[in-house]
Amino acid sequence: MSRFNLLPLLRGQLKGLTLAARxxxxxxxxxxxxxxxxPTLLTLLALLLxxxxxxxxxxxxxxxxLAGGTLSAFSSISTLRLKLTDWSEEGDGREVDRESLDESVAHLFMIALACAFDAAILVVGLNFALGDKGTPDEGALTGITAGLAMGVTAYIFLTFVMVLPRLYWAYTKMNRVSRKMSGFDAT
Structure with missing residues (x-):
C-alpha cells in the first residue's frame, strides 16, 4: 500500500507553506x-445553498x-534542480534556490493530484448527478458532486496562482535576471 500513500505529497506541501524553509x-x-x-468554504456553501x-x-x-501541464512543468523543474545541484557547492547560498524549486514541485504534484480527483468527481457527476431532463438544470452537475468539484477546482486554481510567483522567483534568481528586467525589483 505504500505505493498509494499520498501523505508525503501533503506533507511536502505543508512544509512548503511555512514562513521560511528551516x-x-x-x-x-x-x-x-x-x-x-x-475551497472548503466554497464546497460547504455549494452544498448548503x-x-x-x-x-x-x-x-x-x-x-x-492542467494535469498534463503540471507534470510537464515538473520535468523541467527536475532538470533545473539537477543542474543547480551540479553547479552548487555546499554552503554557497544556493539552498534557498533549491528549496524554492522543491516547494514548487510539491505544489505542482498536489495540483496534478487534485486535477485527478476533480476529473474523477466530474466524471462520476456527469454520469450520476445531472439535473433532471426537461428542467433548467438539465445537464448541470448537482448535489455533492457539484460542491466537491467546485471546492477542488478552487483549490487547483489557488495553488496554481500561488506556485507561479515561486517559479518566477526561482527563475530570476538562478538565471541572474538583471534588476532592470526582474519583476521583483520595484525600481
Missing part, C-alpha cells in the same frame, strides 16, 4: 487558510489539460 519556523497561517479554507455546475464538461477538459 526547521522550527512557524506555519504560514494566511497561506494555509487561503489554500484550504476558501444547493449550487449547481451548469457546464461541467469545460471544467473536466481544463483540469485534464
Amino acid at each position: 526547521a522550527g519556523t512557524p506555519a504560514d497561517i494566511a497561506a494555509r487558510a487561503i489554500l484550504y479554507g476558501i 444547493d449550487w449547481k455546475l451548469a457546464s461541467p464538461v469545460p471544467i473536466l477538459t481544463a483540469v485534464s489539460l
Whole structure:
C-alpha cells in the first residue's frame, strides 16, 4: 500500500507553506487558510445553498489539460534542480534556490493530484448527478458532486496562482535576471 500513500505529497506541501524553509519556523497561517479554507468554504456553501455546475464538461477538459501541464512543468523543474545541484557547492547560498524549486514541485504534484480527483468527481457527476431532463438544470452537475468539484477546482486554481510567483522567483534568481528586467525589483 505504500505505493498509494499520498501523505508525503501533503506533507511536502505543508512544509512548503511555512514562513521560511528551516526547521522550527512557524506555519504560514494566511497561506494555509487561503489554500484550504476558501475551497472548503466554497464546497460547504455549494452544498448548503444547493449550487449547481451548469457546464461541467469545460471544467473536466481544463483540469485534464492542467494535469498534463503540471507534470510537464515538473520535468523541467527536475532538470533545473539537477543542474543547480551540479553547479552548487555546499554552503554557497544556493539552498534557498533549491528549496524554492522543491516547494514548487510539491505544489505542482498536489495540483496534478487534485486535477485527478476533480476529473474523477466530474466524471462520476456527469454520469450520476445531472439535473433532471426537461428542467433548467438539465445537464448541470448537482448535489455533492457539484460542491466537491467546485471546492477542488478552487483549490487547483489557488495553488496554481500561488506556485507561479515561486517559479518566477526561482527563475530570476538562478538565471541572474538583471534588476532592470526582474519583476521583483520595484525600481
